[in-house]
Amino acid sequence: MTVFYKTTVKLGVFLILLCLGSMIASAQINTGSMAGTVTDSGGGVIPGAQVTATERQSGSVYKTTTSSSGAYVFTSLRPGNYDISVTAPTFKAAQVTGLPVYVTTRASHDFTLSAGAVSETVTVVANGPSLETETSDIGTVLTEAQVQDLPSLAGGAMRSLVALTLLTPGAVGTGTNGGTTYVKIGGGQTFGSDNLLDGISTQRSENGTGFFDQMTPSLDAIEEFRVETLALPSYLGRTTGGIANFKTRSGTNSYHGTVYDYFKNTIFDANNWFNKGNAIINGGTQDSLQAFRRPADMHQDYGVTLGGPVYIPHVYNGRDKTFFFFSFEQVPSSFGHTVLSTVPTDAQRGLLNGSNGTIGDFSATLGAPVAGLTNPCTGNPILSGQIFDPTTTTRVNGVECRMPFVNNQVPIGRSQIATEVLALIPRQNYVGSGTQNYSYATNEVVNQVANSLRIDQNFGTRHHLFAFGSARENFDSGVADLPGPVNSGSQLQDFYAKLLRIGYDFTITPHLINQVTFGGNRINSFNSAPASLLGINYDAQLGIPNTTSPGTTFPTFNIGENLPGLGSPNFDDNVDNALLLDDNVSWQKGQHSLRFGGTYRWQQFSYINNGPAAGTFNFARSQTAGTNQVNAEADSGNGIASFLLGAPANTSRSLQIHFPRWIQHYYAAYAQDDWKARKNLTVNLGFRYSIDTPRHEADGDISSFDPTIPNPAANGILGAMRFGGVGPGRDGNKNEQFASTYYKDFEPRIGFSYAPGWLHDSFVIRSAYSIMYGPLIYADYGQGLSAGFTTVTPGENTDGFVPSGALDAGPPPLSLTPTIDPALLVGGASVADYVAKTDGKPAMVQNWTLETQAQLAPDLILTIGYLGERGTRLRSLVYWANSINPSNFSLGDTITAPVQSAAAVAAGITAPYANFFNITNGLVGQALLPFPQYGYLNNDSYLQDRGQSTYNAMEVKLERRFRDGLNVLMSYTWSKTYTDADSIQPYQATVLGQSGTQNPYNLKAERALSTQDVPTNFVISYLYELPVGKGKKFLGNSNSFVNALIGGYRVGGVQRYLSGQPIGFFGALGVPYFDGAIRFSRAVGTDIETPAAASGHYNPLTYVSPAGNNTNLYNPTGFWNRNAFIDVNDAAHRGTGPFHFGDLPRNTAEVRTPAFFNEDLNLNKHIPIHNQISADLRLEAFNVFNRHGWGKPDSGINDINFGQVTSLNDAPRSMQVVLKIRY
Template sequence: MNPVRSSLTFRLIQLLVGLFALLCVAIAQIGRGTLTGTIADPSGASIPGAAITLTHSDTGVKMSGQSGSVGNYYFSSLVPGAYTIDVSATGFREYTQRGLTVSVGDIVTVNITLQLGATTDRVVVTAEAPQLKSDTSEISTAVASDYILDLPLTVEGTVRNPVYFMSLVPGYTGEVVGGFWANKVNGGQWYGTDIYVDGSTIQLTRPSIPSFNYGVSVEAVQEFRVQTNGFAAEYGRTSSGIVNLVMKSGTNMIHGTGYEFLRNKALDANDFFANKGGIDNRSKNQHDYGFVVSGPVYIPKIYDGRNKLFWMSSQEKYRYPGAGFALVTVPTDAFKHGDLSALLPGTIIYDPATCNLGTCVPFTNNQIPESRFSAVSKNVISLLPKGSDSLVNNAQNITKNPVDAYFYTEKDVNVSDKQKISGSITRGPKNSNNTSSLGPIYSDTGGTSTTYIRLSHDYIFKPNLLNHFNYGLSRSPDARNVNTAGLKQYQPSALGLNNVPDLTFPGINWTGTSYLSRGSEFSRFVNQTTQLNEDFTWVHGRHNLKFGADVRRQQFNVARRENGSGLFEFNPQSTADLANVDNPGGHAWASFLLGIVKSSNLRVGINVRNQWNYYGMYAQDDYKVTSKLTLNYGLRYEIPYTVAEAGDRLSGFDTSVANPGADGRLGAYVYFGKGPGRNGRRHPQDTFFKSFGPRFGFAYSVNPKTVVRGGYGISYSPLKESGYAGEDTIGFAAQASPSNF
């Protein structure tokens, strides 16, 4: 596929969906829950055309509708919370039921019987909706806000993560794999669970980094639901269930909460076995604190936003004043001036310039004249930390560790009974800096700064016709570099090191010594997912029909330079007499002073922008066959395009191509893209165009206390990036071995 055409196609789809949303006037919250049921008279006969009003108890936001031709009604895209339903029909008493609780991703069934009488009379019921779900074959578990706030989460080395509440769900399996928390449900694949925050995925492109949460505060979560089986056709791209997190929103009342979770050695007890062994096993001091505040937009005498415009803001900070302590050795002052006599008599330093036919002459008294020093080595020495005069001098290396912080802001607009708008932005920086007391050469900076942006819109054309649009951006950059980045005096050019990029202080390794060494990493990684969803709901008779499209672009941008300013290894062999088998001598520091590099590595040009476009569409019908039997069936179709690089900087081995350098035998290295020397393809793999995902399920209510469910479905795992995306870039990236130290 032409890369320009592919990019334009994606942007055109984004533009069309965006224009459609603007024609609907605005943007609102993702569909979160559904309330459905039937309106009947005392004999059980359906009542069509009954007027229904649904009111959110906390915000006063109303939705209006009518019962259908068979007495059924259907309200979707409901914000989780408590609702009041009012029903009226000619010849019947008005009916009000309060305390209906709708959860995220939930389908709540409330069947209402109207009593004969004057419409001026009213029947009021205060009771929650039945918890037994009789209209869906889906198996799921909701974790409500009171559980989220009341149940403990570990505060041990990192900020609390609401996704860890998945462990409450039947069928959950979780463990730490490679330093990352991995999970799956119902025997699915590791990292196969798709996680949604306010209706858009936070799924990343690398399997070795799960969709962990950096950016959502526990205190800001309203609730979440884990869908493990039998989910509708509107969901795909998962092999291990769906997690739906919904954030809190503002209400008609101003609410505020402040909190701090504190762990302190002074308050913790040491355990028995640690006490017996003389070990202090108490927790390090940790602070997890923040606030959540929400309410209506209200400006006295100017604007009253109650029932219309709401806001919510939260902030969570985590402080873990951890520190590391180690005793390390650095070169002595005498070594820095070329005096290595302290190594005698055990280690002799030989002059490599005198070696002739395997025989070398040692430096007098192991002293190297400063006139023989490499100019680069002289400049490096002036920047190294000072140690004592002992060969093992126990310099103190003290490191300090990170602070995490989450920030979240949301606004909701109730334009009218027909139209609602919502938007939110979340920032979640997670630092992993290590500052050394030995200076910037031995310090590093890193961290992930997650950003979630959500925009959505709901519009009710008719009581039985609803359109929902949702846009989501999830971006997670990851930075890693030593702290000499940007400091002029530490750059290779300032040291006299030519033809090496000015990124950081060059990495140096003294083989055979206990000297503290460091690389020269300066890398940047960015995971990003953009998602557009358009969903249309039509209630027709006994059918609740839903149609929609799901468009996504995932990106993994890599500027990978672990040794961006080079890694230089100095070895004792360069100043040894190799002919003397019993005691060849030599020392890596002496080789360093003379500028004799044994080996080196320099990464050049690994800059990759891998992209995956995904297009999905679905149709779903929930058919109420009888008052006891509901059928849920649908079909999802997906086109998951394989990886393409933005600048066509991909290459690989193709077993079907004749190799001109091997007498035409099959198997040659090829370069993707169009133009001279390219194979005309943009994607290394073929796209699978047969991703049909049928869904079928039923729910049968045997009696008010028993529901039997069953279902069948096919869903497809998303395509993932292996490693760090730099494996297939031969010809566009390289590793050099400079020796001009």
């Protein structure tokens, strides 16, 4: 039994025990709540009044009584619309109907009872949203109507749930048409927030919140959600910013469901702006129009939902008790591709001139003599493309040389393995430009399927149980470049996500409730080459020896000469498991609404790789070149010939002899007191304490560089590999994690909500301050910290000219035992993983808020607020452990000189240890490293925590919940974010932004605008039922025929307008042995933007080449002015003097990417069919005005395409037709 399932059983037993009697605490994380005060007409409180809440759709009933202060609280209510009734002796009963309760939100309603008989009832109807007078956290709810009916793109992937979070203030990401992976909330880090499903986290130990859209159930399985921006209550934590909490849909007392199909077709789409421009530039001919036609876009997204009471005729009637909701969705797609590749020509394969495959003819590659090159073995000039026999290698006058093959014809058959592989490579079938001579028509299959089921059970009014499970598969076959096992272009990816939620609420007394929620997340990302799934031992089939532990992958042959790699080693599985438990007790005591709770998370990540065991064989021209003189290996020889002769440049074979299981634990306990200090003042006091443990390996098989251990290969200087676990050469700690667990995660939360009485309950002031801690997230995909436990056996080391053994001899045998050696990975070219002892501290985030809410009308609320955040110890990539100190920049070119050189001696530099020249290149830069026995020390994939950030924002929100046919959510955010740590996975942020840290010794200079700083962000979403037709304001008396034509229409829209993001310019010359990203300096008196860009009329296709033709269609002047930048270390500015830092900031606010404007609209026709059966026919248009804002111009200053705009920041207009049958 695996660790995962053992732990599941243990936690399951623990859960049962908690459900039976535990009163340790998780609050209404997946439910809502309601509070208020009951008074008489004179303002006196009424204790002991009976308050009953009835959820309309399910009939669920909740009861409580008012406290001695007249206060009542329902701490855990299923989201929905409620009828609330209040009764007390000698008073008339009071009732409010249709009061909405939303997930993680506390609704409020006060009652004033009039004297009279209890049998008399005063009823009022709720008017939509109410002011948040009971809490101080900042958040926004999206209701079921918004989730289900706003425009949602279905284009080759399931409709995005994450994209809906971008409708809320404080959420920043890319467009609504995709790219929702990089979303951040409330100034937090990308991937550093959390997404809860029914109150349980979906954070992954490797990606954080990355790729959440691939884990979610169908969008139709979601009832509503709330985005908590900042000022979180104490029962929420482990985030660097906000949290999105999604509530799954439940069944009701009536059977309801949908059958739907989202249909897309290319004819509904506009063409890409670049395609249209290129077609015009190429003459607008039929051929050019065909060449630059609209990309194929034919997709369907279909599914079904059904919910209602569980009813078994004559056996069980679940009305008011047992409910279910089922959802199924599938998005199948197939894309045809024609891939052009290069394969050996028929002549090279020996299939011409009657050779019958025995003589490979390379005469077509034979050229003129190479200037200055003579073969010492023959005394003749070496010809370009000439092939030489590697078996004739000898040395003449100290120079290695070989004898040429006559007529450049190579015997086929020396290598039986090469002959077998050659037979699997398809023959040429295409005559085109360049070297491409093989056309392959292939099909890419993409399929996404999501299933989910939720069960709700009421055991009377005191016990409520729910269970939810979902399974989702995201399959992509990739695009093959060649048929059969030699294909390397396609990688099958099967991404599975399985989620489980179980919740139990026990109303112990009307004032005391216990809620327990258990969750499980299992993610499998299985990547494989198609050949690996056939179960064939290709090593045995091809005759490759030394297959100690053969796999089923095809060996990899890298031949060069423009051929794709043959075979793929991909055969791995990333397994991400999590078990989570929350428990909470809520207690209403007088004016205090108390919550005490705890949470536990167990996470396991495993990386299982069976791929490279089949062997990797690399071939080059050098092995068939004439001599090892300079230029000879580039101008003579041929990789295909080297392959046919079985003369590899190097071979290797690796085997993961241990599959790591990385374990992390997270514990938290919290207390919350929502104190009703006065009728119009609520004080929110909370405290949370958490422990987040760095990962350890289940069997102790973990290794890391340790700066305190003597290195035996470097004469005992400090810095060597350390191995965890029990056994010889290990440190004896099976739970070794290298980074120390931090035990000071104290998280106070304080806030208030005040409604001035003189404003007649139409205005509220809310403010809060809190401290929270971010998650410990790794970024090595489980493949690091394993040196010594994964064997890699390279071929013999040669001078690069002599073949590394013979192909038919296979790679050297593998060792199947761990390498426990503190001197492992020494050498100047090595890469060793490094987790510092102090890296176990989670990010600390402080935030403070001040917000006002005004009820402008019974159904319209305006919110204006200020939000501030300060992050320290953020997950980062700002420091390199083995880089020279900038104080050594003054040495200039001496850094790359040998330690024995006169310049080095004059500078007083000596070898740092006696064995220095044996294990390194002996250069000055290597000697000056903090650990000169190593090359790169990789600590950016782990828990480096030196980042910081500040976030200040003004948020304005206008909200009208669905009433009288209109729903509006309008938000405007003005913000400024400074940071040196954009992402909790810093490597991805650096790659995306291309703006790495320059000087780790001066981090203040690294503080710059975030790559996702968006100063202005305006979003409006709306649903509006047109007031036309029967029963409406206009033509309300229409007959059935007229109403069928003009009635039942609704429009919906999402409009987003964002300012551009700052630019990070990169590509300056670096400094040897310094890992910082040296930046350019700014040239004084020059503009960064070119005149064309500054004019606002830039056209990236305006170009006439110097030759007068259109060989390059992009504007040569580009968007940026190259003369505005100075490379401080190039020959013109540094010469041979000291190295320097540039003065450009990491990201500059002087220029930004073009702004993002987008409008998505839909038009829906509601068609009644029969009784409860109806149809919605909807046309949805995305980027309806077909805006073509430019994408980010290339900002690599030394790139050939510097400043060029080659993409748009939004997809061209596309439309889809939706048919949804409701029953």
